[in-house]
Amino acid sequence: MFRVENLSKRYKTGDHALKNVSFSIDAGQVVGLIGPSGAGKSTLIRCVNRLVDPTEGSVFLNGRPIARSGSELRRARRRIGMIFQDYALVERLTVMENVLSGRLGYVSFWRSFARRFPQADVEKAFALLDRVSLSQHADKRADALSGGQRQRVGIARALEQDPELLLIDEPTASLDPKTSRQIMRLIVEICRERGLPAIINIHDVALARMFVDRIIGLRAGEIVFDGTPDQLDHAALTAIYGEEDWAVIHNENAEEIETTPHVVETDHAVAGMA
């Protein structure tokens, strides 16, 4: 069980990115977080593992609060896997080193410095690379892979942590529509296999509806929608993004959406698919 209570974030510039956000997620539930740019999606998931420090509020994972700083925070972070928009792999390290970096919170500095990870970690890393079908690329440098392959390394790195929660920031923003679906399918499958709760920050509403169990709509730092994908109707989309003709997304036509070009995240991104 994962719970967020009264989370608020005000940046030094005065932007009020999150306003008193509260929600909870059950085990194994995959939640899609949607909303226009600047709605605070990215801030929200970064407040969970404190890559961004929230101004107020707290976060609980399986009953325990996430610490504010120091080694307690590091121990909390290792329980939370994170997958990033542009993969955020360390480009000059090998695929294997990137996956093993998921164990950094568990091993001592010298062990990680000498790249001598416990055999169990190495075996797990190989198993994960098998799972995302990249084992033959283990010793390649990360920057030698394609976008979809890199994102799969990113997934393996997050899973190598044995996480209790996955935070996923725009996993498909840099990928083409076909690869996007494959990656989403892989993420959702893995969450099902392991009963992992996940928050997926996603701008592609159609893709979100296709894969997630529950959708939370964020607008100007506040939750304006929380429900199943079926409940996401015209009124809900208008509440989240503002007035537009939502017909296409409504009568969801998967084939058509798949052939539309990759959409950039703007306030009109969803409208642009029409």
Next chain:
Amino acid sequence: MTSTTVSPRRWKRPPLLIQDPTLRLVIYGGFAVYLVLAVASIEVNWTRIFEGLERGVRFIQGFLVPDFLTRARDIQQGIIESLTMTLTSTVAGIILSVPIGIGAARNLAPAPVHAICRSIVALSRSFQEIIVAILCVAMFGFGPLAGFITLSFATIGFLAKLLAEAIEDIDEGQAEAIRSTGAGWWQIVNYGIQPQVMPRLIGLSLYRLDINFRESAVIGIVGAGGIGATLNTAMDRYEYDTAGAVLIIIILVVMATEYASGHVRKWVQ
């Protein structure tokens, strides 16, 4: 790495640079042997160092409590020589570098001119400022004029080379467009190339001004005038507090020129 490997699968980080293990051993081993030999070649006279420590302490004291006044006249003369030498040599260097730089650019100059200008640049670059200063002092006598000639000559190697590279890197399209209007060679240089390389030339000139000041503080050691001569004299007389003052002045002037030239460069670009 094959997927048929039986469990447990082991992993070792692949080597960073040299993949071939024998070659790696030879190169790293060779370097290690060299290091041992090189370190062994240092003769350390511990008694001398021990004696010197007391001087070191005095030097640090001199640096912390510098004496600007006792040799104020020497310091003043040195700094004026250094500053005037820096400015005049940079200006002269720029004036000489521009034609040589244009001549050394492959896309502008005919082959023989290119070859001549390139060799001037190579000649200027391969000689240390100090070595040039020694020769200049031998020819023109002691004093800042020798330093001026040294620094002007060194400036050519730096500016002309980088200017030539800047010209070779220009957007050919713009020069092409000017050429297509029927412009002559001078007009092409003036309209198609000058606007593109001017900001870089100004930036590099200011950078060279910094370098010339720093060098002007050194060539005095071989008699080519400037603050280096003052420093050398102070060290010879064991006047560490004066030497400390000179060093502080050098650091301050370098910081000031660096700061100022950074601002001017931002303003120009």
Next chain:
Amino acid sequence: MPVSTLNGQPVWRHRTTTRQMAVWAGWFALVALTVFCWQEMNRNTMWVFVEDAPQQAADLITRALPPRWSYLDRLWLPLWDTLNIATLGTLLGTLMAVPVAFLAARNTTPSAALVRPIALLIIVASRSINSLIWALLLVAIIGPGLLAGIIAIAFRSIGFVGKLLYEAIEEIDHRQVEAISATGASRMQVMDYAVIPQVLPAFAGMTVFRWDINIRESTILGLVGAGGIGVQLESSLARLAWAEITVIFIVVLATVVASEWVSAKVRKTII
């Protein structure tokens, strides 16, 4: 577009009148300053000596040629010393530069208010003072010899490598750092896994580049007694043995060209 009217006709000008005036004033000031500096600089110049410079040069050349090749035998050991000064000095300087750079970079410094200015000051001081001046000071303190030369080269290299390295650290991709921090890695582990891989190639390149410069600089350190081939140069200069000096210059030139070639080759393989 600056357009003015002359006899009722519009006239195009490159710049507006005030701007044009400012540009001219700027040029005039520069020329005036240069002329002033030139006169100030040459106040004590003996033009008699300058006038016979061509004669001096001709005289120098007759004395310098032919080079006394037999002197070469006594140059091999100093040359080896020079190489060692440059290499060991570069290694030592680089070792010291790394922590300074990490303390100076805005994104890795432990304290931007206290530690960073000190690290930046070390870098500026090291950069402002030429290795020959460092050698002059060190010879006075620890006595003449190789060690003074090595330390002088090291001190000057701190500023060079430190500045380039801290700039490289400040330019790294922040997302990779964020990703490694998100795994629960400690500060040191983030350095090892996210920062160092990003700056390592640039660091190797700048070290080799500095080594190349240091070979050049270490050839003259001997002038102030800090070992290497410069010691031979100093003694030949004192005896005005120009035929020997020619040999030394040729050896120095060859070494510099060779080191430049090596450094270019190595940098190409690294990057």
